[in-house]
Structure formats: structure tokens, C-alpha cells
Amino acid sequence: MSFSSSDEPAAPGLLSAITALRTAAENADGEALAGIVASDVIFHTPLTSRIRFEGREEVTALHRDIFAVIEGLSTTEPLTRGDTGVFTFSGHVRGLKLEAMNLVRVNDHGKIVEFTIFARPLPALATLFATLPPRVTARRRGRAKGALVAALATPLGLALRTADVLVPRLI
Template identity: 60%
Template sequence: MPAPTPDEKSSAAVATLRAAAERGDADALTDLFAPDVVFHSPMTMRLSFEGRDEVVALHRDIFAVLEDLQTTEPLSRGAEWSFSFSATVRGVPLEAHNLLRFNPEAQIVENTIFVRPLPALATLFATLPPRVSTRRRSRLHGTVAGLLALPLAFALRTADRLVPKFL
């Protein structure tokens, strides 16, 4: 039997990632990420997470705040793969698109996530950074991050309910 091609290895990695995400199992992702993986935040271009250990720890935080995560079938083009997923964060429905770039060894070297709609992104922004800040820095940093993001989440959820009535 011939050895799997890079495309077959990447396909298997994406399938493993999707299954682990649906189970909320960040530890199952460890071998999928290259040692120098970069995760681009969906919330700001000012922050990326770098390195396998940090990206796996970030996924533990992500899976702790997302509920009912369901993925879609992936799409691929060369070394790039993508799939969408839906979930809820604090009861707010969220849709996201995951863009992955692989190295020749079929490890993820770059992971970028795009989130919609704005109220879901704002709720994620008010929920995830406090957890990450507490893990990476301190409980005080986490509390401050949460307090700074909370008004934005409230404003965007309120605007989402009211603005469409004016359109």
C-alpha cells in the first residue's frame, strides 16, 4: 500500500481537528499543529498566538466558552483548507470560518478564524479574553479584559435587535 500523499494527510488532519472541536478536546489537537504554528485572533489584528503549546492552550479556552459546536465539510486548495462551524457563546448563536494552512508534513502552520454576526463576535470578545488573560497573566488582568469588553457586547447585541427595524 502506498504512503499517504500530503493531501491525504492534510485531509486526515482536518477530519481530526473537526472531530476534536465537536468533542471540545483540545488535547487531541497537539500533533496537528506545527511547533511554530500561528493562530490569528478573530477579534483583533493586534494579537496572534504562536507556538504549539500556546495554541493548544488557547483551544482549551475556546472549547470552554463555545457550546454545541458543529462543523461543516471542508474545502481545500493546495496547502490551504477551510471549513465553517456554528456554536453558541453565552446563548448567542455564532457562525465562523476556519482557514488553515499546512506545511509539507501536513501540520497546521497557520490558523485564522473569522466570526459573524457582530453580536456573537462581541459576546465572544467579552467571554474569551478574560479567560485567556487569567491563564496567561493573572485574574486581575482577566477581570479588566472582561470589564473593557462587556459594554461592546451589550451595545452590539442591542443594536442587532433594534437597527433592523429601521432598515
Template identity: 55%
Template sequence: MSVTGHAAPVASPTAKTLAALSAAGESGDADAVAELLAPDVVFHSPMTTRLWFEGKQEVTALHRDIFAVLDNVVTIEPLAVGDTGAFSFRARVRGVELEAMNLVRCNEEGQIVEFKVFIRPLPGLATLFAALPPRVSARRRGRLTGVLVATVARPLAFVVRTADRFAPAFL
């Protein structure tokens, strides 16, 4: 006797990695992210094309910093095609909401080799800019550099958030 029916779809290595990355993001677990990274992973900054983070250790440390400043991370169903995958998420940073899209490329083993993040709206990105780079700078270059970066970044975030409140009334 045979039973006919549809076989359950087999998840690709990229799809499995995305699902695990999504879960790690929601739980703020940088160690779980580390398990998904290739040794030569590259993380491109969402804030500038002039900066990227290379290597499993550095990208893991960056995720510790990211998870320290983001609150209430909620991810949306991931999408994987071939070696590339994406999912979006919502979060709050210093009380300001942001939306982001993670775009990753994986190797044959499903390890992440390239990571890009795109963030909107501008007030959310600006607030993240005021929160994250000072923390990363302090970790990488010392507390004084972190304070200097914060001194430059915080006024920019304030101006962008203020403009966002008033500009729509004039459009």
C-alpha cells in the first residue's frame, strides 16, 4: 500500500542559515550568530561604504554591540534563493523605531560570507548612528575615541529626528 502526497520541501543551507540568523536576532544571541559565520565573513556597514568588518571574531563582536543597542527585535519571514537570502526586521534604538533588511550571501556549507544591512527611516538610522558607532569605537579604539564619536553623532541624530517631525507638514 502506498501513500501519495506532497513531500515536505527540503530547506536549502541558505534557508536554514537565515532561519537561525533570524532567531538569533530576535533573542539577541551573538554566539548563535557566530556559529553561522564563515571565517572570512565581511559585514558591510549600513551607515557608510567606507567601513566594513572582516572576520568571524570581529563580526561577532559587532553583533554583541548591535544587540546591546537594539530593543524589541521582531523579524519577518526570510526568503532564500540560491546562495543569497534576506529578511527584514523591526526594532527600537533609544526609543526610536527602525526597519531593516538583512541581505546575506552564504557559501556551500551555509555559512555567511557576506552581510549587508539596509535601514530606514532616516530618524531610526540616525539614532542608531548615535548609539552604535560610539560603542564600537570605544571597543576598538578606546573609551576616549568612543566619547569623541558620540559627541559628533548625537547632534546629527537630534537634527534628523527633529526635521522628521516638522518636514512632513511642509510637503
């Protein structure tokens, strides 16, 4: 079910862009993004505010990486207002369930110009942090730097997965 205010209808192309994005996610088809994102698209990751991905080629490549590490993605119907829509999605990262919300904004041509992802729970997000950046770094900067990023990020994922098991027993 979509929500639109009667005084601010959804922008032209917003629902079709979100539908195409949801289909791409559910089919793990990163290449499909090239046709629905603007050339100057910006992707804000939930992993850090220090990095954002810009441009059609980089955001499409990033989604190939995302779809390779998050398994079994499923999405929900969007809520829309003006040029912005949101929908939730879930999947698994190394066996942990990840739940997230995707905030999408489109331009006047119905192309996605901005993504912002919010994700939970923390152990799954940390596992994503330990899994995705090494892959992206290896693609962008080489295998050695990808291995370095993995060495730096992996302990965080392990620590939070362990804490997630032990801390609730103590509370």
C-alpha cells in the first residue's frame, strides 16, 4: 500500500523507480540499477557517514556488491510523498537477519538521485560492515587493501555477534 498526501502527490516516476529498485533487489540484479538512477546519484551508506558513493557507475557497482553479500532480499510496499519514497527490506548477512529502510528521492525525470539506508540490528549491521567494505575496497583499490579492510572490520562483527548472544542472558 502506498501513502500519498492529497495535497502533495507522488512525483512522476517515483513509484515506477521504487518498483524497479525493489525488483532489482529481490532478483539480486545490480545491473538493473543503471537504468533507474540518475547520472549524479548519491548513495548514503548506513556503515559510516565518512563515505558516500556518487555516480551511476559507482552506485551500480556498489549494488552488485551489496546483492552479493546480502542473501534472500525481500521488500515491502513503499510509502511516498512528493519526490521521496521509503520502503523496508530484509535479508541475511552471513546467517544474521538484517532489516533496513531505504529512503529514495527522484528527480523530475523519475530517476533516483539519492538513497539513504538505515539498518538494524547492530550485530547484523556490524557483520555487513565486516563483509561489504572489504569487497568494495578490493574492487576499487585492489586485493591487498581489501584484505587490510577485512582485518580491521572483522573483529567488530565478531565482537557484536558474541555480545548479542551473551548480553541478553545477563540483562
